[in-house]
Amino acid sequence: MTARPFQQGATEDRLRVLKGRSRSGGLVAPWMVVVLIAVIGFLGLIFARTSLDNSAFDLAELERSIAEQSALNQQLSLDIARLENPARVAPLAEELGMVVPISTNQILVDLSPSGPTVVSVEAREEAQ
């Protein structure tokens, strides 16, 4: 038996390189990506909606609080006005010994640029 000589051309015809499947493409199918995005989108939508609702409730609460504070402000304005009523203040002032000033007790304050000076009515009339 003699060895068959190596036939280079024949070997080349039989052997070929097969293209392998990519690793990543094999693990996650495109539809899974779509589903994943849809789920994330759905959850995001729910989260956004919940946040929006919570904000709306917060807003309603704030508006209620503003209304309460406005009512309180009105009430305080009323209290101040009642306390400043001359019919309440005048008798108290009299009790404390205060009197309504008479004309001759008036004091005029000269606010000229040279500086404020206090001038009595009598002094002004004498000067005139």
Added chain:
Amino acid sequence: MATNRSAKRFGADRVRIAIIGLFLLFAWAGMAYRLVQVQVVQAADLADQGLSQRLVARELPPQRGKVFDRNGEILALTVEAQSMYAVPGQVDEPLWVAQQIGGMLGVDSDVLYERLTSDRDFVYLDRQIDAVAAEEILGLEIKGIYAHPEATRIYPAGQVASHVTGFVDIDGNGQEGLEYVYDEQLRGTPGHALFERDLGGRPIPQGISDIVPAVPGADLNTTIDLPLQYQAQQACLDAIEKTDAESCWVVVLEVETGGVLAMTGAPVFDPEARQTLNPTCDGSDDPDGCRAFSNFAVRGMYEPGSTQKLITFAAAIEEGEVGVGTVVPDVADVLEVLDGACDSGDSDVYGCYHDFKEHATADMTVAEIFIRSSNVGSIMIAERLGQERLVSYIEAFGLGSKTGIDYSVEAPGILNFAAGCQTCWASAAIGYSVAATPLQMAAAYAAIGNDGMWTQPHIVSSTVDVDGETEVAGTETRSVVSPGTALLMRELLASVVEEGTGRAAQVDGYRVGGKTGTANKLGDDDRYTEQTRASFVGLAPINDPKVVVAVLIDSPSREFRTGGASAAPVFAAVMEQALHRLGVSPDVG
């Protein structure tokens, strides 16, 4: 055998499975039917039902505008109160409930019991009560008793400014005074809200929502000075106590602008306690209190007496008929205008005029006649003027027609010049046959203070809407006499206070001018009575008048029957405060 048993059991199982299958089939079919019925057939109706349960429509009441005085002090404002109500069908023990809360509300328990046992679905127990009191009652947790918020009108100055502000009824509608005249501007525009609510009553986010907010009413800025208003009212109350008068009225005007600084009187009333009008006082247990709400300063007409002489003299001087120094010869203390009038002995026969004090016949200057307030001399001067010109000046000074002040139901006054009346001109020259309001007299004197320029009195200086836009009230002005005549008249008025009948009107530190007036009141039988209306109208400082004060005292006791005795002191007290409040420097030592 085993095969047969197995076959039988298999057959029974198939039957059971078939039955269960059928049951499930029917169940699913039933559910599907119901689903179709609910979701398709009845869908629209059910959706509407649900929506109607969730949907709430409410009217949003506007906030009524505030009323301020010239210094920004609040005269009227609206705050939130609580109104207590009951659903009678839910109240278990009405008698006990009525007794329990009757005292807390200050409402008669019998009245409450009647309401709680009525067959109505809703009854008010008390409206617009304090929030603290409402909470106290709600704290009792009585079934069927509830409260809801409701706006209520408050007047912090109470009775002090009541004659200016007026009042509103329980539903917030203006009834009197500024509240009535400016009701449309004050009340604002209601809004509305349409929204979906959850079980807690909160608006559902993203639900149906249509909200048009209410537009608050405009605020009124007035010319009133609250401390001066108080002082004027106190002066009136003191005068009533001192003179035993029926009433006292004061008007204070700013000369240049016609702004009303104070307008008040006594008796007084509390605007929060009065919410209905009853001018005739029918059925009132308290006629005095009932009458008090009517503002005599604007609506009351009286014969001004000698204060009217200002117009007569100003007209005669303006027309050149007399000067201040003109001598009028033979001025007696009695004058017969109608032949035989003084012979009848009946003082009510018109045509016979007397001076207040008897005096010898003498030549008198125009100034002397004015200072002594001689009726006879005044009529003699008016005779030179003639009725036609006299009436034209009376009208020019604003008597006989409304001043146009922004206050409800102003009286125009009366000019009684009936055709054929032979004495009306003479009566009018001394303040009879003419009826004027205190406000008209104040405006007439203000014209003299304002160099002959009559200015329409007004209370509101501006209105401010919710956007802060201000609308300034306009006023009408007209020239009635020349500045020269006005100056002469001011000097004559000053002489009356310095040496005539108005000495009690003097104010320390200021040169004041004014005129007293004393007019007998007409009785029910149209005959003059012994009762008088005493008045004083004046202005200060006389060299540059800033303020006019008119005082009227109705039916003072005999001791105080004249304007000089009763009205002049009130004038002095009010004028002094007015000058201080305006910061007017004293002009005499």
